[in-house]
Amino acid sequence: MKSPTKTTRLTPESWLDAAFHAVVEGGFEKARVQLLAHTLGVTRGSFYWHFTDHAELISSLLMRWRDRELDLIHQNKLNHDSLADPLEDLVRLLDVALQHAGKDLINMRFELALRGLGRRDARVAEQLAEVDKARMNLFQHKFLRLTNDPQKAGELASLFYLSIVGSHQALSRPVNTPQLSAYLKRIICLYLIDPHFSQPHVAQSAV
Secondary structure (H helix, E strand, C coil), X not given: XXXXXXXXXXXXXXXXXXXXXXXXXXXXXXXXXXXXXXXXXXXXXXXXXXXXXXXXXXXXXXXXXXXXXXHHHHHHHHHHCCCCCHHHHHHHHHHHHHHCCCCCCHHHHHHHHHHHHHCCCHHHHHHHHHHHHHHHHHHHHHHHHHHCCHHHHHHHHHHHHHHHHHHHHHHCCCCCCCCHHHHHHHHHHHHHHCCCCCCCCCCCCCC
């Protein structure tokens, strides 16, 4: 992250952004106040103009992540429910989920670090559970439009979520064939959304 000039006035968001990128690069142990101050090119004392202590910084960082994820879920529901065809609706949702994938998946790297922290911190685990539940509710809602069967919709939503998580892991590798994303989309569509999905066949079996 680029350090600010002497005339730059830092805001709470400046510290939160620095903490976010520190976590992405090395986990939550890298989000210590002294390290962040060095990254931002300021003294440690300037931190306390914005946060009471390190715990408040981390709490604010997690709340910002939670709010952004829930807002994204809400927007996906509103935008895609306007599609009359539930198959097209699900394919569009899959496109949104996959388009963020690649070797620089900073959001995924942050979330992986967050899940590690959640195994040691009950409050973090609660926020993760809230986001996971909202994602699952969105996916189940989409599959219910398609199947009109609550039990089947729930089962397909679980498989869909696991498929997306696995796809992100595969696409985050340093080296991938250009066809991998299309291959993943094709097999998820064929086996979870539409057995007659008409995307051209993509020869790629090694993930």
